Amino acid sequence: MDATPFQKSLADGRHALLQNMVGEWVGRTRVWFEPSTEPALTLLQRGHVRPMLGGRFLFHEYAADDGSRIHEGIALYGWHLERARFEVxxxxxxxxxxxxxxxxxxxxxxxxxxxGSYPAVKGPDWGWRIELAQDAIDTLRIAMFNIPPDGPEALAVETLYRRAGTG
Known part of the structure; x- marks a missing residue:
């Protein structure tokens, strides 16, 4: 019997690439409030990425320490086969x-x-772009870009992870 499109993707497609991100991660997150400046915050971050629903999605749970407070977050990542697109x-x-x-x-x-987009305090919504990149099996980069209505996008958040226990 032929494999379903999802089984094929899980074996050697986009879902297989997502599965490479599963694990325990440690690293640094930098946050910018203004483009072309030094980061306003640098935080130590730990994350856990696990597969959900048979590998259809990844669930990323993380905590970042700014020295005075722990910041927490979650993300659900997936590859939508029918629409051929990444969703978060x-x-x-x-x-x-x-x-x-x-x-x-x-x-x-x-x-x-x-x-995606989010409502501004005043005026039109701003755009937001999330990007995941894995250049090596033991590294993961998550970058988030702010997109003002009248200007180019700018890096707003960057997490550089290494797999926990790899040095």
């Missing part, structure tokens, strides 16, 4: 308040990144 639901106690940021990648865009 993300929330934390620092950026998203009581809401979830929902992001989806463009159909033709390679890699794992999704675009």
């Amino acid at each position: 639901a993300w929330g934390d106690d620092f950026h998203t308040g009581t809401g979830l940021m929902l992001c989806a990648g463009a159909r033709e865009a390679p890699g794992f990144h999704g675009l």
Whole structure:
């Protein structure tokens, strides 16, 4: 019997690439409030990424320490086979308040990144882009970009993880 599209993806497609991110992670998160400046915050971060629903999704739970407070967050990552896009639901106690940021990648865009938006205090919504990259099996980069309505995107949050126990 032929494998289903999901089974194929889990064996050697986008879902297989997501499975490489499963594990315990430690690293550093930097936060920028203004583009082209030094980071406003640098935090130590620990994360746990686990598969959910037979590998259809990844659940990322993390805590970051700024020296005076622990910040917590969660994300659900997935690859939508029918729409051929990366999807994310993300929330934390620092950026998203009581809401979830929902992001989806463009159909033709390679890699794992999704675009969402959030309401500004005044004026039109701002954009937000989340990107996951894994250059080696023991590293993971999660980057988040702020996109003002009238300007180019700028790096807002960057987490550089290494697999726990790898040095």
